[in-house]
Amino acid sequence: MGQLFDPKFGAVVGIGPFYVANLDTALTNSDLTIGQSGMTLSPGMPSAGTIVGLSVNTSAAPSAGTAIFSVHSAGTEIANGPTATIDSVTNTLESSGLAASAHKHEFVKGARLGISATTTTTLAATTVDYNATIWVRFNPDGLAGA
DSSP: OGGGOBTTTBOEEEEEEEEEESOOSSOSSEEOEETTTTBSSOOOOSSOEEEEEEEEEESSOOSSOEEEEEEEETTEEOTTOOEEEEETTTTOSEEEEEOSSTTSSEEOTTOOEEEEEEEOTTOOOTTOEEEEEEEEEEOGGGSTTO
16 A cells, blocks of 8 residues: 555555445445444544545446445534445446545544445345445544654
8 A cells, every 4th residue: 555655644544344235225324334243333543534535346236226335424424525336327346436635524533434325216236245445544643653
């Protein structure tokens, strides 16, 4: 990840993977689980930082419909945050989204982040598994020894 390291702001770090199998139709902000624990929120962040983006991949493209993935903090969607879209029109197997600008979506030390999915009523992907990662950059001023 050396290409993602910024000498002033530090490295971009992946949080996840978040996971969901067999997404249903007509979901609104349905939370993905993280790891094998069944939890929907990450452990508390060790430092304040910013959300850089998210990425999602699937085991197969949906045969119909769309799933849109968003980042949330403690269950509340990040307003105008980065999103990733998987859809049948473009036969998408992976998607990623970046924040509109650096430091736009900040979080505090201890924040618990997650990813949620919103699906269309036409989604036909009951056998598709989804994995997602949140990409963050920690504030180096808040890290011990930084």
